Amino acid sequence: MNVTLFGLGYVGTVTATCLAARGHRVVGVDTDSGKAAAVNAGRPPVIEPGLEELLARAVESGALRATESVRDGLADSDLSLVCVGTPSATNGSTDLVQVRRVVGEIGATIATSDRPHTVVIRSTVPPGTVDDVVVPLLEQASGRTIGSDLQVAMCPEFLREGSSVADFFGPPFLVIGGAPAAAAAVRELFGFLDCSVHVVETRSAESVKYACNAFHALKVSFANELSRLYRMLDVDSRQVMDVFVQDRQLNISPAYLRPGFAFGGSCLPKDLRSLLYLGRMNNVDLPVLEASLATNEMLVREVADRILASVDDAATNPAHNRRVALLGLSFKHNTDDLRESPNVTLAEILIGKGLDVRIYDQVVNPAQLSGANLRYVQARLPHLQKVLHDDVAEALCGAHVAVVSSADRAVADAVVAAKPPVVLDLSGRLGAPLETLDGYQGVGW
Template identity: 40%
Template structure:
């Protein structure tokens, strides 16, 4: 394909060389004449392992060139990749002036182009930036989005020092767009790479770089806090974390990474508090570990606020224990929510097939007697009683019977804390605690998001 790349800095230079190495004809575009001259002399604009050799090789093969003319670049390419910088401002916001400047340049160039053009943003951007970029292009060019041009977000996941290797060996390739044909064409650029190509909508693609890098920062900081505790106890922290990382079922896995309700039960709160206390006694400051519980409390606050939007309605709770398939009520977030709602005078009914008050013993019984001493007056015997007698149904556990009955409930408000089943999410009477269908996108876009294959081999 014929590709133009706007920005010949770190990401732009690597993309230029690697795309050319894969057989594409690539034009680099930059306002910096020095960078343009370097590329046209077969020299890389950055210091990075292997990239100098690739640029020299591809220049020799006449697959790469560079220019300061955005108009020439657009007219001589079918896909434009935007890889300009998006530095942070002092208050943490992104400086998008370079992104939008490129949008203006592309808009001007498209005035003189009749064929369809695809714009791919590789720069790190906030959700909504692609839409604003497209708006600027439309306004200046007089062309129509998804008729004359399309926009795609294709975030890069390159690490300095191993960028070329990362390009050719990615964990995945992410392509976001509201245009199916454009997404498929951009995906073809990466079809030879040994990784899944995931297609999604624009906003999901736009936020992924931030989610990834924030988690990487969290991992490093968490590891350091554990290391600091271990050091004071004369424990080999690397052995501890090596063992930690061997658990691929729970520790390094998707298991706990699903947004939803707060955690509960007997183990997590107790052991978290134990580690916090240990660090305190050792005079070790562990802000990440110390604030885990606060984040959990905030999720309970969020649930209460969501439900109190309907405070004058009859509330029905499906599930009370801290997770499905158990009668353990200790530190159940549902108990915490219900306790607060009772205090506000809400009318409440609860169904949980696993709860038999006569069988509760020990600390489990003590906990519920302290939090909801008259629990028996709130319990009902079936889900149908909840459906028949309540206006708002709150789902706290992933029990299959809840899915089966709620699929046919359309006249009651459903508030889901656990993402019970994907089939419920599109219902008009449904709300998730922290997920939703994006209603801002066009019908065509939402249809594409459902039908588009998840990977292109």
């Protein structure tokens, strides 16, 4: 393909070079005349292992050249790849000045041609940027509308400085956001990569990149925070983490990474509190672990607020029906352990606000609760016996809102049959049968 690549920084130079090395004809465009000149002289403007040799060969073969002129860069082009910087503004927002400028220039230049063109955003941009900023700008500047002769896609970059050439050729995946024709052009561009391809909504493609970087930052902070505490406790945190990463079932795995409801139960909150206490005793601040408890509590409050707002919404609830069915009470599926269950907290809040709460849980039987479990529920939900129903249809009868915390398929089927006006799915697992309902609202879906 004939590719024009905007921004010869770390991402742009590596991408331009590697694409040229795999048979594309690439013209790099940069406003920095020194960078364009360096590339044309066969010298990379950034230092990366393996780049110098690859770039020199690409320039020598004629597959790669650089220019300061947008018009020159786009003279014979099928596709623009935007790799300009998206730095932080002083208030933390993403400065899109470079992206806006390049997109405007691409639009103005292709306005004078009738050759079809695809614009691919490779820079890291906040969710919504392509739809809300790039597309309108491009349409206005080019006089075209997105469709047959103008395509736009988002395709985030995952390389790391220091190993960028190796990362470019061996990415974790290729993520593409955009219409099928745009996605097809991006697939063709990166056809030489041996990795999975995920074509998703444009906003998701933008967001995956932020999720990855936030998670990487969280991992570093988590390990370092624990090691600051463990040092004070005379624990070898490297040994701990060497073992920790061996767990591929729960630790280094997809487990616990599905959006849904809050965590709870007899272990996670208790053991987090224990670590926080040890931190206090040893004068070690543990903001990451503290935030984990705080954000968990925040989620319960937000869900309670959403339920209360649904009940109070006169437009959807003209009869002021205050009945809510809570389907699932324990902290997770297939256990009757109610200790620190976020569903118990939710029930407490809603009952406290005067809602008519009916609870169903296929496993919880108040007559069989004992020990700490029984004491916990007696303290938090003394009237559990009165609000607990042993038939899911009965719990749902006449409810304005169904809150689904169970992963039981029979519960989903009962909700589908009852069709309550509002269905809040906290299970994170039952999306498909419930999503067909008019009043469906997911948490994290």
